[in-house]
Amino acid sequence: MSLLELDNVDTYYGQIHILQGxxxxxxxxxxxxxxxxxxxxxxxxxxxxxxxxxxxTGMVRIEGEDVTKRPTSYRIGRGLAIVPExxxxxxxxxxxxxxxxxxxxxxxxxxxxxxxxxxxxxLLHERRAQLAGTLSGGEQQMVAMGRALMSRPKLLLMDExxxxxxxxxxxxxxxxxxxxxxxxxxxxVVEQNANVSLSIADRGYVLSTGRLVLExxxxxxxxxxxxxxxxxxx
Amino acid sequence: MDQFTQxxxxxxxxxxxxxLIALGYTLIYGVLKLLNFAHGDVFxxxxxxxxxxxxxxxxxxxxxxxxxxxxxxxxxxxxxGCATLGVVIERFAxxxxxxxxxxxxxxxxxxxxxxxxxxxxxxxxxxxxNYNTFDLSNGALYLRGIDIGNVRxxxxxxxxxxxxxxxxxxxxxxxxxxxxxxxxxxTSFDREAAAMMGIDIDRVIVFTFVLGSALAGAAGVLFAxxxxxxxxxxxxxxxxxxxxxxIGGIGSIPxxxxxxxxxxxxxSYTQGYVSTKWSDLVVFSILIAFMIFRPQGLLGRPDIxxx
Numbered sequence: 235m236s237l238l239e240l241d242n243v244d245t246y247y248g249q250i251h252i253l254q255g256x257x258x259x260x261x262x263x264x265x266x267x268x269x270x271x272x273x274x275x276x277x278x279x280x281x282x283x284x285x286x287x288x289x290x291t292g293m294v295r296i297e298g299e300d301v302t303k304r305p306t307s308y309r310i311g312r313g314l315a316i317v318p319e320x321x322x323x324x325x326x327x328x329x330x331x332x333x334x335x336x337x338x339x340x341x342x343x344x345x346x347x348x349x350x351x352x353x354x355x356x357l358l359h360e361r362r363a364q365l366a367g368t369l370s371g372g373e374q375q376m377v378a379m380g381r382a383l384m385s386r387p388k389l390l391l392m393d394e395x396x397x398x399x400x401x402x403x404x405x406x407x408x409x410x411x412x413x414x415x416x417x418x419x420x421x422x423v424v425e426q427n428a429n430v431s432l433s434i435a436d437r438g439y440v441l442s443t444g445r446l447v448l449e450x451x452x453x454x455x456x457x458x459x460x461x462x463x464x465x466x467x468x
Numbered sequence: 469m470d471q472f473t474q475x476x477x478x479x480x481x482x483x484x485x486x487x488l489i490a491l492g493y494t495l496i497y498g499v500l501k502l503l504n505f506a507h508g509d510v511f512x513x514x515x516x517x518x519x520x521x522x523x524x525x526x527x528x529x530x531x532x533x534x535x536x537x538x539x540x541x542x543x544x545x546x547x548x549g550c551a552t553l554g555v556v557i558e559r560f561a562x563x564x565x566x567x568x569x570x571x572x573x574x575x576x577x578x579x580x581x582x583x584x585x586x587x588x589x590x591x592x593x594x595x596x597x598n599y600n601t602f603d604l605s606n607g608a609l610y611l612r613g614i615d616i617g618n619v620r621x622x623x624x625x626x627x628x629x630x631x632x633x634x635x636x637x638x639x640x641x642x643x644x645x646x647x648x649x650x651x652x653x654x655t656s657f658d659r660e661a662a663a664m665m666g667i668d669i670d671r672v673i674v675f676t677f678v679l680g681s682a683l684a685g686a687a688g689v690l691f692a693x694x695x696x697x698x699x700x701x702x703x704x705x706x707x708x709x710x711x712x713x714x715i716g717g718i719g720s721i722p723x724x725x726x727x728x729x730x731x732x733x734x735x736s737y738t739q740g741y742v743s744t745k746w747s748d749l750v751v752f753s754i755l756i757a758f759m760i761f762r763p764q765g766l767l768g769r770p771d772i773x774x775x
Contacts, residue, residue: 284664286660286663286664305668306663306664306666307663307666307667307668310664310665310666311666316664318661318664322658322660322661322664323661324653324654324657324658324661324662325657326653326657326769327650327653327654327657331650331653334647334650335650335651335654335662335665335667336665338647338651338665338666338667339666341647342647381665385665385666
């Protein structure tokens with residue numbers, strides 16, 4: 235049974251048809267990337283998965299259960315977590331409080347949850363009493379990642395993790411993504427940066443104007459001529 | 469010196485009531501970005517619930533419970549009644565307009581304000597209602613108290629000020645130390661991100677209305693134990709609370725407390741040292757000065773729109 239499945243989903247913003255018959259699935263423990271340029275529907279796909287927007291037709295399933303009509307909080311409770319684009323930290327709250335919010339549905343987080351996150355990001359333990367808004371970009375990325383992991387997700391959604399970070403931090407960030415993946419968490423990375431995400435992913439989907447134009451193993455996609463032209467340069 | 473002491477006590481009594489009203493404005497604005505103009509009328513309803521429960525308990529002449537219990541019961545009754553009222557208002561007047569342009573819930577709020585004021589007038593008439601707290605234990609609440617210089621600060625004043633501050637401390641604790649309070653702050657900073665954490669936004673909003681309206685109910689009683697209440701006090705009280713919230717920085721909890729006290733002091737000192745007629749002029753001039761020189765208020769954050 236797939237961990238997450240979008241089945242022939244059509245999502246609209248008012249009259250505008252954004253996602254057009256989109257079907258994707260993610261198996262337990264997989265690392266999948268969803269590629270596409272601006273306005274390709276990547277963010278809308280994530281919003282549809284989370285239930286921030288509802289599809290007009292089609293279904294969203296988590297472990298086989300139809301959650302299409304369920305609210306975001308229910309889906310988070312079923313094992314989804316997200317590192318949003320631009321991190322979206324609660325800037326006027328402390329690092330600790332941000333982490334607590336990540337574990338909101340689990341009562342604010344057990345001791346082990348904090349320990350696991352601090353082990354991954356020792357710096358966050360040091361900075362736990364600091365306001366999240368005062369941290370540097372790289373540190374904020376750690377908080378966003380830690381916050382998402384606090385809920386012990388089965389599937390971690392990552393929206394543009396390389397956006398707005400220095401190249402060295404992007405690399406570091408993807409190392410962490412791999413590390414989290416190796417601990418058994420399935421991950422969906424939504425990215426414009428095809429090169430770096432395909433290098434760590436098992437499989438990939440390519441979106442263009444709301445339609446799926448390519449899918450396959452990451453290794454095959456890397457060799458794909460069209461994709462190379464469109465995203466990888468050369 | 470004695471006049472100064474007297475005016476300062478007045479300022480604290482008045483200011484703490486304004487602060488309680490302002491807190492409701494600021495809490496609701498924080499999570500919903502809505503100016504709940506019905507808030508002053510919730511305050512008015514609170515003062516009437518207090519009056520009603522007081523009569524049920526035998527009135528001031530013949531109370532069936534000790535005085536301290538009487539005061540506690542009427543305050544909690546008003547808080548509970550107003551909390552319920554707040555939830556109903558949110559459910560029927562604001563929630564259906566959640567995704568409408570911001571002007572729509574604002575007009576809805578004005579509608580609720582008129583609805584409450586006029587229904588209360590139809591039900592109870594326009595006559596002032598006096599709690600007659602002086603008659604409780606032969607005036608002990610007024611005659612006993614603490615002496616500062618030649619001024620006796622009556623017990624009732626002390627109770628009012630202390631009760632208001634206890635409520636503010638409780639609120640501070642709730643918002644900063646509890647899971648629900650933190651969820652409120654997260655929601656008020658970024659509603660969508662809060663939803664992404666699994667926070668049920670509807671529940672947070674309902675909880676905020678419970679909290680804000682309960683504070684308004686308490687303020688209604690703390691106000692009406694000293695001054696007779698009428699169905700028309702809601703408008704002015706709401707305006708003062710709103711002004712206090714804006715001066716303090718709307719959305720900021722310590723700001724609302726500070727704003728309420730500033731208003732109380734401005735009003736009281738103007739009345740004492742200048743003239744009663746001038747007090748509203750001074751209060752609203754402060755508002756205008758803030759709008760011109762510090763529009764985000766004392767402790768508010770400037771509204772930076774993302775490009």
